[in-house]
Amino acid sequence: MPIGTDISQAAALLRNGRIVGIPTETVYGLAANAYDPGAVLQIFQAKQRPAFDPLIVHVHAIAQAEEVASLETAEAAMREQAHALMRNFWPGPLTLVLPKAAQVPDLVTSGLGTVAVRMPAHPLTLRLLRSLPFPLAAPSANPFGYVSPTTAQHVADQLGGKVPYILDGGPCTVGLESTIIGWEQQAGAWVLYRPGGLPVEAVETVIGSVGRAQKAVVPASPGMLESHYAPLRPVFIGNVPLLMEAHSGKRIGVISFRENHHAQANEVLSRQGDLAEAARNLFAALRRLDAAPVDLILAEQFPGEGLGLAINDRLRRAAAKRE
Numbered sequence: 001m002p003i004g005t006d007i008s009q010a011a012a013l014l015r016n017g018r019i020v021g022i023p024t025e026t027v028y029g030l031a032a033n034a035y036d037p038g039a040v041l042q043i044f045q046a047k048q049r050p051a052f053d054p055l056i057v058h059v060h061a062i063a064q065a066e067e068v069a070s071l072e073t074a075e076a077a078m079r080e081q082a083h084a085l086m087r088n089f090w091p092g093p094l095t096l097v098l099p100k101a102a103q104v105p106d107l108v109t110s111g112l113g114t115v116a117v118r119m120p121a122h123p124l125t126l127r128l129l130r131s132l133p134f135p136l137a138a139p140s141a142n143p144f145g146y147v148s149p150t151t152a153q154h155v156a157d158q159l160g161g162k163v164p165y166i167l168d169g170g171p172c173t174v175g176l177e178s179t180i181i182g183w184e185q186q187a188g189a190w191v192l193y194r195p196g197g198l199p200v201e202a203v204e205t206v207i208g209s210v211g212r213a214q215k216a217v218v219p220a221s222p223g224m225l226e227s228h229y230a231p232l233r234p235v236f237i238g239n240v241p242l243l244m245e246a247h248s249g250k251r252i253g254v255i256s257f258r259e260n261h262h263a264q265a266n267e268v269l270s271r272q273g274d275l276a277e278a279a280r281n282l283f284a285a286l287r288r289l290d291a292a293p294v295d296l297i298l299a300e301q302f303p304g305e306g307l308g309l310a311i312n313d314r315l316r317r318a319a320a321k322r323e
């Protein structure tokens with residue numbers, strides 16, 4: 001199955017109602033014409049994604065976001081803050097959950113009255129979007145519940161047979177999915193649904209404090225589902241030397257921030273202690289350990305601020321799968 005950098009080939013497929021793997025700065029997406037339910041359905045089929053989990057719509061301009069979201073019906077304060085966020089952080093790893101416009105098919109939003117929108121900061125995908133007369137619905141390009149892909153090859157490895165073309169934009173520069181925030185009408189406040197590639201502290205410098213979503217039985221955002229983003233091997237988080245002792249006799253893979261723990265397989269995410277570098281390396285490291293001859297994966301807890309919040313979130317969910 002072809003991987004390449006041919007934007008016109010990708011555009012032609014998308015215009016014909018097909019799905020295409022696309023690069024973004026966060027993770028690779030599996031894209032379709034957001035206005036074509038038949039095309040969007042193929043995303044759900046290829047990923048084996050349950051229909052209750054809505055997609056993010058990708059746009060190339062604020063004007064296009066206004067076609068997808070109906071901001072005119074929203075309160076003035078919220079509208080102004082939404083625009084301030086778009087101006088400050090787009091293109092970039094921030095997704096806004098906003099009131100949905102009628103022309104977005106229910107399949108994209110799983111029947112919700114809201115739609116998730118973002119403008120990705122990747123030159124190839126922005127050029128692709130500008131060449132199309134419609135926005136692109138795209139979840140991460142992994143089978144449902146598995147770790148997100150951060151290279152075109154990751155997409156090919158897992159979805160290759162199901163995707164006619166993967167646009168190769170190189171390794172993702174952020175490496176974690178976008179931060180998702182949404183306006184909760186009843187609370188009259190913005191709430192964090194998923195920590196991600198934009199530190200929530202940065203969002204708060206523009207709109208003030210953002211609420212933290214509580215875990216719910218029916219999650220407001222399925223991104224809040226536990227056991228999401230999980231590798232196949234069991235993952236345990238905590239004090240790595242103690243965990244290594246507790247699991248002695250087993251073959252162990254370790255994910256650590258700066259220091260090598262000398263297990264059978266070791267992934268040190270940033271020797272210089274840079275959280276952005278660690279975030280960029282996290283998913284590829286999880287994939288390598290998942291493919292390594294180890295019985296389990298141990299991970300350190302990362303500093304709980306900035307991108308560390310999102311790294312810990314993804315590790316916690318990876319661990320939740322086996323608990």
Ligand code: TXA
Nearest residue numbers: 026028029054055114115116139140177178221222223
């Ligand atoms: O960085 C990203 O966000 C990547 C790239 C490809 O843009 N996309 C991504 O998509 O991570 P996905 O589908 O894997 O995760 C999107 C999350 C889902 O958990 C979904 O539940 C949530 O966004 N979401 C989508 N629409 C929503 C809505 N209307 N309300 C609440 N959550 C929503």
Ligand code: MG
Nearest residue numbers: 139140141148
């Ligand atoms: Mg995903």
